[in-house]
Amino acid sequence: MSNWARLSLLATLAAAPAAAGPLGRPALPAEIAAWNIDIRPDGAGLPEGRGSVTDGEALYAEACAACHGDFGEGLGRYPALAGGQGTLKADRPTKTVGSFWPHLSTLFDYTRRAMPAYQGQSLTADQVYALTAYILNLNDLVPADFTLRRQNFTTIRLPNVAGFRPDDRATVEDPLFHQPPCREACGTRPQITARASPGLTPDAR
Amino acid sequence: MGAGDPKDPRRRRLLRGGLGLGAALVAGRAAAGTGAPDPKITELQPWTSGPGVGVEANPYGLPVRFEADVVRRNVPWFSADTISAVNFTPLHALDGTLTPNGLCFERNHAGVAEIPPEDYRLMIHGLVERPLVFTLADLMRLPRESHSYFLECAANTGMEWRGPQMNGVQFTHGMIHNVNYTGVRLRHVLKAAGVKPAARWLLAEGADAAAMSRSIPLEKALDDCLIAFRMNGEALRAEQGYPVRLVVPGWEGNVWIKWLRRLKLGDQPWAQREETSKYTDLLADGTAREMSFVMEAKSVITAPAPENPITHGKGPLVISGLAWSGRGRIASVDVTLDGGVNWHAARLDGAAGPKALNRFYLEVDWDGRPLLLQSRAVDETGYVQPTKNALRKLRGLNSAYHMNGIQTWAVDADGGVSNVELG
Numbered sequence: 327m328s329n330w331a332r333l334s335l336l337a338t339l340a341a342a343p344a345a346a347g348p349l350g351r352p353a354l355p356a357e358i359a360a361w362n363i364d365i366r367p368d369g370a371g372l373p374e375g376r377g378s379v380t381d382g383e384a385l386y387a388e389a390c391a392a393c394h395g396d397f398g399e400g401l402g403r404y405p406a407l408a409g410g411q412g413t414l415k416a417d418r419p420t421k422t423v424g425s426f427w428p429h430l431s432t433l434f435d436y437t438r439r440a441m442p443a444y445q446g447q448s449l450t451a452d453q454v455y456a457l458t459a460y461i462l463n464l465n466d467l468v469p470a471d472f473t474l475r476r477q478n479f480t481t482i483r484l485p486n487v488a489g490f491r492p493d494d495r496a497t498v499e500d501p502l503f504h505q506p507p508c509r510e511a512c513g514t515r516p517q518i519t520a521r522a523s524p525g526l527t528p529d530a531r
Numbered sequence: 532m533g534a535g536d537p538k539d540p541r542r543r544r545l546l547r548g549g550l551g552l553g554a555a556l557v558a559g560r561a562a563a564g565t566g567a568p569d570p571k572i573t574e575l576q577p578w579t580s581g582p583g584v585g586v587e588a589n590p591y592g593l594p595v596r597f598e599a600d601v602v603r604r605n606v607p608w609f610s611a612d613t614i615s616a617v618n619f620t621p622l623h624a625l626d627g628t629l630t631p632n633g634l635c636f637e638r639n640h641a642g643v644a645e646i647p648p649e650d651y652r653l654m655i656h657g658l659v660e661r662p663l664v665f666t667l668a669d670l671m672r673l674p675r676e677s678h679s680y681f682l683e684c685a686a687n688t689g690m691e692w693r694g695p696q697m698n699g700v701q702f703t704h705g706m707i708h709n710v711n712y713t714g715v716r717l718r719h720v721l722k723a724a725g726v727k728p729a730a731r732w733l734l735a736e737g738a739d740a741a742a743m744s745r746s747i748p749l750e751k752a753l754d755d756c757l758i759a760f761r762m763n764g765e766a767l768r769a770e771q772g773y774p775v776r777l778v779v780p781g782w783e784g785n786v787w788i789k790w791l792r793r794l795k796l797g798d799q800p801w802a803q804r805e806e807t808s809k810y811t812d813l814l815a816d817g818t819a820r821e822m823s824f825v826m827e828a829k830s831v832i833t834a835p836a837p838e839n840p841i842t843h844g845k846g847p848l849v850i851s852g853l854a855w856s857g858r859g860r861i862a863s864v865d866v867t868l869d870g871g872v873n874w875h876a877a878r879l880d881g882a883a884g885p886k887a888l889n890r891f892y893l894e895v896d897w898d899g900r901p902l903l904l905q906s907r908a909v910d911e912t913g914y915v916q917p918t919k920n921a922l923r924k925l926r927g928l929n930s931a932y933h934m935n936g937i938q939t940w941a942v943d944a945d946g947g948v949s950n951v952e953l954g
Contacts (some may be wrong), residue, residue: 349672350655350663350723357664358656361793364734364744387840393611403611411938414817419929421808426819429802436804439742444614444641446740490811493823499925500827504913509865509874516870516903518941522698522837528604 363439363447367429369480376475377456379463386460389442398422398464408464411485424465428487430479434458442484593633594906600624603634604701614642615741617684617704622831623838626851628881628888629679630708632763637770638684638706641740644790647800648774653720653758657734657795660725661813667774670758673715678757678780679887681855683707683826685783685810687909691919693928695950700836703938703950709888710771712778714759722793730796734803735777738792745786746800747779751824755780755886758791781857781886782824783932785810815927826857828916828937830891830908841946845899851892852877856910859885863909866893870903870939870953877906885911902942903953919952 356365365371387396395401398408410420419425422434438454440446459474462482468474474482543725547685593694594601603618610616620636633655637643648667656662684706690696697703721733726749737743747756757778760767772789779786785805786941812820832852835841841848852863861883865874877891891906908916941951 348620349669350665350720353654353656353664355664357654358662361654361736362795363658363742364736364801364803366793366797366799368799403608403621414813414819415815417928419813423808423814426808426813428807432802432804432807435801436808439744440641440740440804444740446641446742447693487799489818490807490821491818493820493825495820495823495825495827500914501919502925503915503917505915507865507874507907507909507915512872515872516953518903518951520952521941522950524698526606526608526696527698527837528606 363435365431365435365438367431369431372431372434372476372479373451374474374476375451375455377452377454377459378388378473379456379459379468379470381452382456382458382460382463385456387458389449390457393443398461407461411465414489422465423461424485426469426486426489427484428490430458430462430482430484433461434479550563553611568878574749598624601634603636604706606697606702616639617686617706619701619704620708621838622702622705622833622850622853623700623836624705625833626890628709628853628883628890629763630710632710632765632768632771635682635708635710635768635771636684636706639739639741639770639785639789640743642714643770644737644739645769646738646790646943651774653791653794655720655794655796656725657725657797658730659721659796660727661723663724667760668762670715670720670775673719675713675715676709676757677713677761678755678778679709679711679884680778681709681826681886681888682778682784682787683709683829683855683857685823685826688829688934688936689931689937691936691950692923692930692934695952698837698950700831700833700938701838704831704853707722707853707888709855710762710826711764712757712759712762713764714757714775714778717756717758717777717794718754720758721752721796723757724796726796729798732797732800734793734795734797734801735786735788735791736793736795737788738770738790743785743788743805744801744803745788745805746803747786748822749796751779751782758890779824781826781859783810783826786824812926812930812931812932814930823933826855827933827935828854828858828908828910828914830854830861830906830916831938832866832904832906832940835902835904835942835946835948836940837948837950840948841897841942844946845897846894849892850877850895851890852902852906854879854889854891854906854908855887856908856912856914857886858910858912858914860911861889861908862911862913864889864891865907865909866891867905867907868895871905874907890911899944901944902940903951904940904942904948905937907937 393404394407400406408421410422410425413419455474462468553831601621605618617638651667655663687706733747759778760775775791777788777791834851854864864877866877867874877893880890883889922936938946939951942948
């Protein structure tokens with residue numbers, strides 16, 4: 327093969343990479359199981375397991391309350407996990423699992439992947455069921471004798487499930503922002519109505 | 532209180548030692564003003580009379596010590612700790628368009644993961660013909676491309692939703708960087724696994740202790756996304772996802788998953804915490820927009836800015852700033868000196884590609900009177916950067932994300948600059 331032909335063959339391979347090529351290797355079932363931690367709103371991905379509000383309460387006191395507060399009220403700048411129902415139109419809304427989150431699956435998924443903070447994926451499935459049940463109870467969404475399990479998981483609906491809509495900026499807003507702007511003698515010189523809050527900005531040195 | 536007031540911190544800052552480029556300009560002017568010969572010229576200086584350090588002193592070069600103030604900064608009251616936290620790019624101290632790697636803002640949710648490259652694995656599974664595992668070496672055998680893109684956090688400028696907050700462009704606009712990424716097209720990797728026809732969405736997940744995860748529409752994944760392993764020519768910085776991050780041009784930074792370990796194909800989105808509790812835009816009617824990925828056209832003047840007061844008095848003044856759009860190229864930028872009565876076409880410097888930072892300049896002859904500076908970007912789709920009030924009127928005050936409104940800096944007669952709003 328001439329150099330030129332070899333080069334162009336290489337180029338062709340590069341342009342259509344790895345159709346079933348040598349790159350990558352099959353992922354083994356045990357490997358997929360180890361990393362396949364996501365849960366969907368329809369319950370896809372939920373592991374077998376169960377946990378009661380009572381179990382969750384004990385676990386929560388031990389592993390979560392130091393940051394999120396005994397009642398999920400959130401300590402300091404740590405986020406609240408409960409409360410805020412009815413505040414989404416208020417001047418200062420409190421967005422929590424109970425007031426804002428659309429799906430319970432997100433609570434299970436996130437707790438398992440990321441909590442307690444910075445010790446991701448350290449909880450067992452039963453522990454996550456129990457914590458999820460307890461946070462539901464903190465939000466007055468299930469009674470104190472409730473047990474959450476894979477089988478009843480998708481029967482729980484969070485109050486704000488209908489509170490979301492797909493991104494509609496392109497139709498609702500963007501037409502307003504496609505008008506050619508005024509560039510000369512556009513009204514009178516405006517006044518300063520507000521200044522940056524003093525004391526909030528770190529010094530640049 | 533203005534910058535001329537001896538009690539003004541901005542003035543004290545300029546007079547203190549260890550001055551960087553900005554303040555040095557003032558010192559040079561003062562010497563020239565006296566009429567006496569400048570000793571920096573007439574006297575032999577140590578850097579001329581003796582050698583500097585040798586080539587083995589700094590195997591990895593860092594900025595000269597006089598620029599030690601040019602750093603990312605955290606705002607301590609923003610977050611409970613520094614592990615799930617953000618710091619800000621010092622936009623005021625940069626020029627051109629590319630952000631130096633060490634100055635690219637960081638937003639981590641469980642600190643900076645440190646992954647040895649030989650331990651790196653990327654898994655692709657779900658609705659694919661062949662679930663696959665790639666090593667870094669595998670990825671580097673796929674066809675490679677380099678592109679410059681901005682990455683802007685959806686919360687950039689978010690503190691300003693209710694009115695001016697932060698007195699510095701580093702903090703109002705510094706959750707952005709612009710980097711030349713080298714990597715492979717995500718679609719090549721997806722094709723290797725064979726995407727099944729039912730697949731509509733991709734879950735991208737990181738290997739950090741937050742296992743950061745986002746759902747991305749397959750259409751975008753097959754379009755211009757990259758799996759990147761280099762930034763500005765060198766390996767990714769650990770805080771930017773070493774060894775591999777996702778690049779999702781024009782879309783909010785949170786979807787650019789760092790320490791990328793897993794791609795899962797599915798037929799519907801996963802409602803992850805970062806696409807429900809966070810990164811949704813709460814509107815005045817109490818409903819929230821979800822999956823609002825695109826970062827719309829925006830611009831800001833980086834000099835003058837609160838950190839860059841005018842120290843040279845009247846006369847020639849270079850106004851400099853940045854403009855970008857998640858929908859493509861920037862078509863034009865206008866600058867006003869009088870709060871929006873009259874606008875002047877700024878000069879776009881160089882040829883930025885789509886979804887990348889553009890640098891603009893406007894050279895003016897400052898008459899020493901107060902200015903109300905604003906910039907306004909128009910992108911190639913004809914979208915005109917709105918005012919902050921126009922966005923507030925549409926979305927209310929609790930939207931938190933996607934604040935791309937026009938920024939105003941008030942310049943005093945003495946050259947001091949502050950973050951204001953007009954009415």
